[in-house]
Amino acid sequence: GVGPATLAKLEGIGVRTIRDLAVLDVGVVCSTVGDAHGRHLHALSQGIDDRFVEPERIAKSIGHEETFSADLTTHDELRTQLVRLCDAVARRTREAGVAAGTLMLKLKFSSFESVTRSVTPSIPLTTGPSMVAALEPLLASLDCSQGVRLLGVHAQKLTTESGAAPRLFDEGGDSPQDIEEQWQPASKAVDSIVSKFGAGTIGPASGLDTRRPGENPFGPLSEDE
Incomplete structure (x- = not known):
């Protein structure tokens, strides 16, 4: 132009x-x-251009947010939504062939005040459960009794996807790194099922909640940069 x-x-x-x-x-x-x-x-x-073709850039972030039809006030309600959001973000990072170097949690309260919290795990993450493990302590540290109207999860500082390094002894820990290693094979199997049968055919059971659906009946909205 x-x-x-x-x-x-x-x-x-x-x-x-x-x-x-x-x-x-x-x-x-x-x-x-x-x-x-x-x-x-x-x-x-004349159709002459000697500039190099630039490869497709890696997105700056991959995120999903959900606005709720009724405010959420308990940790259990919020954790259910956190699981759904992390599953959606993780699946799209794997589709893009990247991993989350940093995770950001976003909340908007009933007063319309917004807060964000970020965490940088010891390794980049690609699975929903490992992202939940990284973000749940941040969620637990916030007073949500006034009511949360919106919850969002964003994967940032994206890097080329690389699997967690296997360890000689499986300690079965509950750190984000441990959970990432444990869940990578299952996540790849889920990706295969979704690829064959479509999104919505499989997901985390702990993310199911029919009592307080968000405004989007098809799942959390994507927010990318």
């Missing part, structure tokens, strides 16, 4: 389409918009 000033100059010599530009002599274009810019635009109109 060109800026408004260049566009006005090109229109002044009758250029309104790529074809108009292509049939003009390059000297006319250069005298109108400058030598370097004119040669570049004229070459593009």
Whole structure:
């Protein structure tokens, strides 16, 4: 594309389409918009472009948020929604071939006050349960008695996905790193099922809640950058 000033100059010599530009002599274009810019635009109109193709950039963040039809006030209610959100975010990080270096928790209270909290696990995460393990302490530290209207989970500082390094002895711990390692095989199996039968065919049982559905009946809304 060109800026408004260049566009006005090109229109002044009758250029309104790529074809108009292509049939003009390059000297006319250069005298109108400058030598370097004119040669570049004229070459593009001929389908000539020696710039390198840039690979698709990695998204800055992958997130999901849910606005509730009624305020949530208990930890159990909020944890149920946290599980759903983490599952959705984790699945999309795996689809993109990336892992979450940092996780951000977002809450909006009934007063419309918003707060965010972030955590950086010892390893990048790709599974829902490991993300829940990383974010649940942050959720537990907040006073939600006034009522939470919106809950969001965002994966940030995304890196190329790499599996948790296997350890010689399985300690069966409950840290985000331990849970990431334990759940990676199951998560890949879930991805295969979703790929074959579609989203919504399988998900975490602890994320089911029919009492207080969000405004979106099809699941949490995505929020990417």
